[in-house]
Amino acid sequence: MSAPPQFDLLIVGSGPSGSHAAMEASASGRKVALLEIGYSDDQPPKFDQSKTFSEIRRTDPDQQAYFLGENPVTVLRNQGRAGPHLTPDRQYMIRNMDQLFPLESDSFLPLQSSGLGGLGVSWGANCFALEDYELERIGISAAGMPGFYASAAGEAGISGRTDDALTPLIANLDHGLIQPPLPLDSNAETILRRYQAREDRYKSSGLYLGQSLLAVLSQNLGDRQANPQTDMDFWGDPGKSVYRPRYTIEKLKASPNFTHLIGRLALRFRSGPDGVTLECRNLETGAPEAFSARKLLLAAGAINSGRLALASSRDYQSRLPILCNPNHWVAAVNLAMLGKPARDRRHSLSQLTVLMRAECDGPDYVLAQIYSYRSLLLFRLLKDIPLPPKQGLLFLRLLATAFTCVNIHFPDRPSTDRWIQLEARDSGDVLRASTSYSAAEKAWIQRHEGRLLRFLVGLRCIPMGVNKPLHGASIHYAGTLPYSPEDRPYTTAPDGRLHHAANVYVADGASWRFMPAKGLTLTLMANARRVAAQALQHLAAEDAAAS
Template sequence: MKEPIVIIGSGAAGVHCALTLLQAGCRVQMLDVGQSGSIPPLPNVPISELKSQLADPESYFLGKDPNAIRLPGDDGEYYALPPSKSHVVESGLATDPRSAGFSPLVSFARGGFADAWTGGCYPFDDNDLRDFPIDFAGMQPFYDEVAKRIGISGSDDLASLIPYHDGIQEPLELDPHSEFLLRTYHERVKDKSPGIHLGHARSAVISQATDGRSACSSLGRCLWGCPTSSFYVPSLTLAQCRTYDSFDYRPGLRVSHAVCDSTRQVKAVEATDEQGEKHLFDVGTLVLAAGTLSTSAIYLRTLEQAGVSEPVLTGLMDNRQIHIPFVTPALFGQPIAADAYQYHRLAMVVEDAQLPASCHGQLTTLKAAMTHPILQRLPIGLRSAVRMFRNVRSGMGLLNLSFPETRRSNNRIRLVAQKADGQQPSLHVAIDYYPPVAERQTHKRVKRQVRRFMKQLGCHTFGFWNSTRDMGASIHYAGTIPMSATAAPHTVSPSGNSHDFPNLWIVDASVFPSLPAKSLTLTTMANSIRTTRLMLESLKSS
C-alpha cells in the first residue's frame, strides 16, 4: 500500500483505529487539531496536600477568571471543567441561527472528549445492539481487546444486566459513602425493588499495575487529570501510536472536507492550519473519526463538494440526562475521604417496560470538593448554607441518570448557505432536535421510581435540586451516518465503509443505529477495532 491511511481525529475511535492499523504493518497519517493541556504538577502528591505545595494553587484549581468555580445559574449545571481540562470542550460549531433544540459541543483536544470523560465502561447487551448489524457475542472479542489495551476495573455483580467480558481487573476500594449504599442495597433493598439494580461501577482506571502504568493510588485528583496515568484517556494510546515509525501525526490542522473525483473516490482532504492557510493531503483510504458532529460536518461538506445541494443527515441522537442530587443522613458528620478515586463507584440499572432499553445511572459521592453548587440551592442564607455544607457533605452525592435514545428523522444536521453583504455565501451547520413526544411523562415515571429506591437506601432527594440537562450536554452524540446491512445514501456498511464514497470508512459513534443509556465510549472503541480489522480485510482483497 503506497499511500498512508489517513485518519481524521485523535479521539477514542481514531487512536484505536490507528493502533490496530499500525499493529498490522500499515502506514498511518493522522490529521488533528490536537489542542493539549498542561502536564499535571507534583504527580505523587494527594489532593489534600496539593494546595499547600503548589506555588500558585489559585490558578491551578480555579483558573485566572476563575473559571472552575461552578455556581448554579441559568444553565442549571452541577459540574464545570477545571482549568487543566478547559482545552477539551469548545462551546460549539459555527452553527446557523436557525438551529433549534440542541446545544452542541465539540472537542479539538488530543484524545477528543474522552480526555475529560469520567471513565464509565459498560458494554452493550443484545437488546442494546438490536439495531446494530452485530450482537454481543460478535462484539465481545473487541470489548476484551479494549479492556486489555486501556485497563478496566470493576465487578460482575451486575453481569445479568450488563454483560461481563475478559480483561476486567478487581474494583477499586469503595469510599465510605458508596460502601454504605451498596451494603444497604444488598441487606435491605434488593428484594423489595426488583426494577432497579445497584452494583460496582466499571471504570477505565487500573487497580493493578499494567503495561508500565501504576495502579490507582487514590490521590483524589481525577477531575484535574490523573497525574500517574492510572486513569485511561485516549492521549495515552496516541502516545503509543507515536512510537511507530510508520505513524505520522499532524496536529494543528482542521479538516474541512474531502475532495472526490467523478466516481466519488476520495482523492484528498482539505485542511486549514493555525495560520489560516489551506493544505491538501493526498488520500488512498480515508477514515473519519472526528466525533459525530465534526465527522458529520466533514461528510456534509464532502457531499456538497460532490454536487449535493444543501445536504442533510438525519437521526442525530444524544442521551437525555437528569442530575438528581441526594443526601444520606446516616453519613452526616463523618470524615471525608478526599484522597480517593473521585468519579462514580456505583452503577444503577433502571428497567422500564415502556422504553426500548433500560436507563442507566452513575452514583458519585462527594469527596474532594471543598464546596458544591448544591449549597447555593439550599433554602437558607449562604452563610448558613456553608456551615450546613461542612457538616453534611460527607453524606452528599449525585445520581446522573441517562435515558436511551433512538433515531428520528426530524433530528438532523444540515448545511445551509448564509449570505453576507458583498461576500460569497458561506456554508453553516444547522442542528435541529425534537425530543420524543412522551419524554416528560417518561421522566416523571422513572424519577418517581428512582426516588422510592433512593428512599429505601436511606437517601433523601428533593425536586428543586433536580436538573434536566439540555440536549447536547451529555456529549453522547451518535447516529447521523448509521450502519446498514443494505446500501442506502448517507449510511455505512457493517464494516464502516461508506455507501456514498467507496474509499471512506467511518469508525466513530456517528455510525450507531441506536443509542442505549450507557456511556458509549467503550463501545465506540470496540467497534472501531472491529471495523478497522474488517477494513484491513477489504483492502487486502482489493
C-alpha cells in the same frame, strides 16, 4: 486519483474511536495516518501528585492557580456546557470550539472537542460492555465483538468487580481482563450495604446496583500506575491511572508505519473507486492541504463526522438525525453518613452504578452513576442549589460527607424532531441543530425518573433537587449516519462503509441507530477497532484481486 495514495488508511480524529481504530490499523503494518486538531496542554503538573485533595486544600498556598484557573469566569461559564467535570486545566479540550465547529441551536448545546484525545481528555471513564440485544439494536453484529471489547479494554486498562449485581450485564467483556476494584469510599459503602440487604428483591424488580466499572487502573500497567487514591482525578492525571486516548497516540507515534497529522481541520472528502482525498486547513499556516488514502475512516465524533459527510456533498438540504442521552443530575443526602466522618483516601470518579430495567421501544435500561461529591469543590454546585449563596454554602458544608450526586442517563432513539443540518453562510458553513421531545417522551422520562428517585429513597439517599441541563450536556452523541442494510445516502453499511461514498468508513458513534443509557465509549473503542479491521480486510481483498 493519478499518484498512488499517500496512506493505506487515513483516520480523522484522535478521540477514543480514532485512537483505537488507529491502533488496530497500525498493528497490521499498513501505512496509517491520523489527522486531527490536537490541542494539548504540555504544562508540568501544577500540584504535588503525592498529596491528597484534603492535604492540598490545607497546605498549598498556590491552589487557586489550578482550582480556580486564570480566568474563573470563563471556567464557570464553560461549566454550564460540560458540567462541573471540565476543570480549568482541561479547558483546552474545547479551545476555539465555536470557530472550528460552528453550531447554532436554541435547544441543543453539545461539547465538541479540539483536544488531543477528543472528549476523552476529561471523560469520566465509566465503562460498559453492551449486551447482545443492545448491540444488535444499535446495528452492530454481536458476533466478534467480545474480541474487540477485549482489545479495547486491554489498551484502556479497566478495574471493577466481577461478582456483584451488575456482573451479568457485562458478559461480553472477558472478566479475566478486569483488574480488581479500587476500594469504595465511605459514602458509597453505606449505600451498597443497604442495597445488598435486599438485593434479591431489588433484582427481581429490575434494579441492579454495583461498583462502577472504570477505565482506571488498580494495578500498574506498562508506564501507567495504579490510582493513588488522592481524590485529584478531576484536576490532573496522576500516574496516568485514568485512561486517556492520548496515551494510545503516544505509543503509536513510535511505530514507523504511523503518521500523526496534527494541527489540521478536515473540511471535506472526495471519494472514488481508487481512494479518497481529504481536504483540510493547516491551522498554523491557514493554508489548504490535501491528503490521499486508499481508505478514509471518519472518527471525528458523531456530530463532526455527520458535518463532514454533509460538507463533502455540499448538501444544505438534508437533515441528519442526532442521538444524545437526555441527562439529569440529582443532588441527594445519604442519611447513613449524616454527621459521620469519611475516609480521606479515595478516587474521585463514579463509585456506584444503578441500572434499572425499562422499555423504550424494546427492552433497555435507565442508568444512574453515583458520585460522592467532594473534590470538585462545593462552590461549583452553588448555582444549582435553590438557596442564596451564603446559606447554600453553609448547607453544603453541613452535609459534606453525606452529599451524593446522581447522574441519570436515559436512552435515546431517532426522531424527526431531533436533527442537524448544514447551512451556507458568507462567513462559512454553520451546523444548525434542533432537538425536542414529544409529550409522551417527556412523560416516559418523568415516570422512570420517579421510579429511580423512589429507589434512592429506599436506599436512604434522599433527593434534594433535580437539575435538568440543556440537551447535549450528557456529552454522549451518536446517530448522524446510522447503520442501514439499505444503500441510502448518509447511512452506514453493517461493515462500516458509508453508503454512497466509496472507500469511506464510519468508525465512531455516527453509525449508531439507537443510544442505550449505558455509557457508550468502551463500545465506541471496540467498534472502531471492528471497523478498522473490516477496512483492512477490504484492502487485503483488493490487493489479492489485483495480483
